[in-house]
Amino acid sequence: METGDRIRVVWKGKTIEGIAMPQTNKEKIVLKLSSGYNVGLDRKNVEKIEIVGKEMLGRPKEKKEEGKEGGVRILGCGGTITSKIEYKTGAVYPLISAEEFKTAFPELNEIATINLRNVFSVLSEDINQEHWGVMAEEIKNEIKNGAEGVVVLHGTDTMSYSCSAMAFALQNLPVPVVFTGAQRSADRPSSDNKMNLLNAVFTAKQDLGEVVAVMHATSSDDFGFVHRGVKVRKMHTSRRDAFKSINIPPLAKVDYRTKKFEKIFEYKKRSAGGLRFDNRFSDEVGLVYFYPGIKPKLFDAFSDYKGIVLAGTGLGHVSTNPFKDKHAKPIIEKIEELVESDVVVAMASQCISGRINMNVYTAGRILREAGVIGHLADWTPECAFVKLSWVLGHERNAKKAREQMMENLAGEMGERSIYTEEEHE
Amino acid sequence: METGDRIRVVWKGKTIEGIAMPQTNKEKIVLKLSSGYNVGLDRKNVEKIEIVGKEMLGRPKEKKEEGKEGGVRILGCGGTITSKIEYKTGAVYPLISAEEFKTAFPELNEIATINLRNVFSVLSEDINQEHWGVMAEEIKNEIKNGAEGVVVLHGTDTMSYSCSAMAFALQNLPVPVVFTGAQRSADRPSSDNKMNLLNAVFTAKQDLGEVVAVMHATSSDDFGFVHRGVKVRKMHTSRRDAFKSINIPPLAKVDYRTKKFEKIFEYKKRSAGGLRFDNRFSDEVGLVYFYPGIKPKLFDAFSDYKGIVLAGTGLGHVSTNPFKDKHAKPIIEKIEELVESDVVVAMASQCISGRINMNVYTAGRILREAGVIGHLADWTPECAFVKLSWVLGHERNAKKAREQMMENLAGEMGERSIYTEEEHE
Numbered sequence: 001m002e003t004g005d006r007i008r009v010v011w012k013g014k015t016i017e018g019i020a021m022p023q024t025n026k027e028k029i030v031l032k033l034s035s036g037y038n039v040g041l042d043r044k045n046v047e048k049i050e051i052v053g054k055e056m057l058g059r060p061k062e063k064k065e066e067g068k069e070g071g072v073r074i075l076g077c078g079g080t081i082t083s084k085i086e087y088k089t090g091a092v093y094p095l096i097s098a099e100e101f102k103t104a105f106p107e108l109n110e111i112a113t114i115n116l117r118n119v120f121s122v123l124s125e126d127i128n129q130e131h132w133g134v135m136a137e138e139i140k141n142e143i144k145n146g147a148e149g150v151v152v153l154h155g156t157d158t159m160s161y162s163c164s165a166m167a168f169a170l171q172n173l174p175v176p177v178v179f180t181g182a183q184r185s186a187d188r189p190s191s192d193n194k195m196n197l198l199n200a201v202f203t204a205k206q207d208l209g210e211v212v213a214v215m216h217a218t219s220s221d222d223f224g225f226v227h228r229g230v231k232v233r234k235m236h237t238s239r240r241d242a243f244k245s246i247n248i249p250p251l252a253k254v255d256y257r258t259k260k261f262e263k264i265f266e267y268k269k270r271s272a273g274g275l276r277f278d279n280r281f282s283d284e285v286g287l288v289y290f291y292p293g294i295k296p297k298l299f300d301a302f303s304d305y306k307g308i309v310l311a312g313t314g315l316g317h318v319s320t321n322p323f324k325d326k327h328a329k330p331i332i333e334k335i336e337e338l339v340e341s342d343v344v345v346a347m348a349s350q351c352i353s354g355r356i357n358m359n360v361y362t363a364g365r366i367l368r369e370a371g372v373i374g375h376l377a378d379w380t381p382e383c384a385f386v387k388l389s390w391v392l393g394h395e396r397n398a399k400k401a402r403e404q405m406m407e408n409l410a411g412e413m414g415e416r417s418i419y420t421e422e423e424h425e
Numbered sequence: 426m427e428t429g430d431r432i433r434v435v436w437k438g439k440t441i442e443g444i445a446m447p448q449t450n451k452e453k454i455v456l457k458l459s460s461g462y463n464v465g466l467d468r469k470n471v472e473k474i475e476i477v478g479k480e481m482l483g484r485p486k487e488k489k490e491e492g493k494e495g496g497v498r499i500l501g502c503g504g505t506i507t508s509k510i511e512y513k514t515g516a517v518y519p520l521i522s523a524e525e526f527k528t529a530f531p532e533l534n535e536i537a538t539i540n541l542r543n544v545f546s547v548l549s550e551d552i553n554q555e556h557w558g559v560m561a562e563e564i565k566n567e568i569k570n571g572a573e574g575v576v577v578l579h580g581t582d583t584m585s586y587s588c589s590a591m592a593f594a595l596q597n598l599p600v601p602v603v604f605t606g607a608q609r610s611a612d613r614p615s616s617d618n619k620m621n622l623l624n625a626v627f628t629a630k631q632d633l634g635e636v637v638a639v640m641h642a643t644s645s646d647d648f649g650f651v652h653r654g655v656k657v658r659k660m661h662t663s664r665r666d667a668f669k670s671i672n673i674p675p676l677a678k679v680d681y682r683t684k685k686f687e688k689i690f691e692y693k694k695r696s697a698g699g700l701r702f703d704n705r706f707s708d709e710v711g712l713v714y715f716y717p718g719i720k721p722k723l724f725d726a727f728s729d730y731k732g733i734v735l736a737g738t739g740l741g742h743v744s745t746n747p748f749k750d751k752h753a754k755p756i757i758e759k760i761e762e763l764v765e766s767d768v769v770v771a772m773a774s775q776c777i778s779g780r781i782n783m784n785v786y787t788a789g790r791i792l793r794e795a796g797v798i799g800h801l802a803d804w805t806p807e808c809a810f811v812k813l814s815w816v817l818g819h820e821r822n823a824k825k826a827r828e829q830m831m832e833n834l835a836g837e838m839g840e841r842s843i844y845t846e847e848e849h850e
Binding site for chain 2: 024030038040122123124125126127128129132156157158161234235236237238239242283285286287288289290291292293294295297298300301311312313314315316317318319320321349351352353354355356357359361362363365381382385389
């Protein structure tokens with residue numbers, strides 16, 4: 001039995017047919033079923049194996065198309081939406097030639113004039129500050145070359161981080177920058193790539209001047225949501241409607257088939273002024289989720305960083321008690337030391353949703369007095385982290401960096417009236 | 426103007442009356458309004474200040490009641506539900522004498538025979554593994570002394586961590602252990618303490634043998650949800666319905682007023698067998714949320730730990746690429762080193778919802794091969810962290826600890842059929 005063979009297995013009395021996948025587990029036979037799902041059958045219950053055919057899938061040739069004037073530019077930055085499983089090795093490879101996309105999605109040409117280009121092909125968990133720099137540069141070039149809108153194909157795992165990064169790097173946008181991806185690969189019957197891609201391209205033609213993510217709104221193939229890039233978060237490991245807007249509603253509902261783009265929440269229109277561009281990000285920034293019993297010593301690991309985001313509990317708290325080891329400084333003193341040595345320390349909440357308020361409880365007030373910023377921010381921990389990476393990419397002065405962090409740069413800070421400032425709803 | 430004074434302020438032409446709170450910010454006057462909300466008025470817009478009365482709130486005397494046979498035992502472990510603001514200092518103090526509770530909530534006696542006892546009075550962000558040990562011991566004693574059910578009053582910030590801790594420490598429960606708390610303090614009109622407390626006491630009388638959290642189901646005072654302790658998470662900083670069951674529905678809907686306890690999801694009944702008790706927790710355990718550009722060096726900070734939980738991206742990934750600094754080992758090698766030195770490394774997902782599947786993508790397979798556990802687990806990062814603290818509290822052998830981690834000990838691992846094991850929905 002070889003990888004790619006069509007196999008018929010009798011397992012616990014049932015006959016199961018599928019394509020042999022790379023067999024990495026000795027105790028199991030892994031088959032891809034015609035439903036598109038993989039199944040692992042424990043060998044001890046396998047009564048019979050029969051090879052009934054070959055399923056050889058070659059690797060298609062990659063082809064680049066140079067950018068042309070106008071139209072919607074699609075930039076491939078890796079991820080499931082641009083990939084297909086190679087049965088021989090189990091490896092993921094890019095599928096993003098213009099030809100293949102046009103064959104796979106003939107509807108694309110009905111929506112827009114399309115140009116496709118592969119920027120890089122990276123698993124999304126490998127994308128870092130350097131990739132953000134390149135991505136922003138490439139998007140800027142497409143805009144300068146007259147793109148009507150830009151679609152970025154990206155892995156879903158870190159899409160919200162990259163969305164935030166682009167929202168800070170590319171401000172005052174004259175065209176939409178639309179991220180999309182797939183939770184299920186193209187070879188699976190439940191793949192969400194088609195609807196997401198077509199809705200994204202349709203969104204890229206709208207009068208919208210923001211970085212957004214367009215993904216399935218429900219677990220059906222009915223319509224998509226347009227999420228503000230700085231407010232979106234992947235909230236489920238596998239569902240097609242995993243992406244949620246945090247603390248605001250989605251900006252719009254989109255359906256390329258009925259040509260509907262229905263506004264739900266106020267968004268920025270295409271900007272007439274010039275694009276503001278700064279693609280410098282610092283990777284001397286950390287993100288620490290607080291947990292019970294966290295050791296003060298852990299904070300020493302960040303002493304040579306430029307900034308850290310603390311994802312505290314509730315309204316923005318960490319333990320302010322003396323540590324049980326009387327010789328150790330409590331966490332609060334470690335944080336004070338970091339602030340004094342010009343590390344920018346920002347608070348977010350591990351609740352994910354809701355607004356930070358460091359005035360309600362003692363711990364919050366102590367943290368504010370220690371110089372921790374983030375009071376009244378309603379950013380996600382991940383957006384706060386990306387914002388800090390961007391701010392510290394160009395601002396060396398800690399005081400100025402702290403001020404910039406508290407400015408609403410790209411819609412990441414929801415407004416609230418002065419009058420209700422200390423209300424914690 | 427002194428703290429506690431009743432003040433009338435003319436601000437931007439409006440007359441606002443309230444009680445002066447401790448004034449920590451020189452640029453603002455902070456008043457508590459009759460609505461219960463605090464308001465911060467910038468001094469530069471204040472046209473007139475008038476003292477119109479005194480509002481002196483003394484600190485009530487604390488009173489302990491010794492446990493008696495039978496009835497529902499309420500254990501105070503701090504938090505907003507047991508506290509009231511002292512206007513003089515802004516400090517939080519416990520309100521948990523039986524007398525005060527009975528005066529505040531006369532309905533309590535209609536529901537159950539009540540005994541109240543203060544275990545400790547700690548801000549919930551200060552609760553750690555030692556407190557879990559004490560809490561478990563105290564609950565065990567109440568059960569041994571014939572409690573019909575146990576209610577634990579706890580701060581909401583870390584309630585889900587403590588719920589998980591008690592679910593592992595106290596297995597095979599003969600009575601319900603019901604956590605509850607308040608998102609708004611008792612002196613606020615929108616306080617959720619009454620409904621939560623009464624629903625919790627009502628739940629403690631049911632035929633339920635699990636650790637649960639009973640909190641507001643909606644933002645209205647209509648009914649409560651009973652959440653499985655190992656599956657609940659605080660998902661909003663301030664909303665009264667901040668608590669959500671992750672990956673399963675709530676176990677039941679509860680309304681003490683209509684005496685309804687409606688089952689939604691299968692739960693354990695009161696166990697006839699003996700209570701299994703183990704209150705040892707290790708604090709040599711860490712929780713690390715992965716982020717783009719995370720430095721491999723950070724993992725050195727955990728080299729002397731017994732275990733860490735990685736909150737990876739998506740289905741359970743971290744970067745497996747060589748780090749940009751060619752001299753640094755990639756993260757994956759750091760993780761391999763930890764596993765080889767018998768640190769237990771478990772995977773959870775920063776998506777919060779959904780199931781880990783380390784078979785779908787290359788990064789997952791590499792992590793599994795490196796010895797990272799958690800494949801197919803649907804635990805939250807926080808529950809996985811608490812479980813690891815508990816397992817490593819009594820199990821020194823890394824191999825056995827890894828095996829125990831993958832057992833479903835307290836309903837923290839949702840079941841799924843073998844047949845669909847590799848399906849990633």
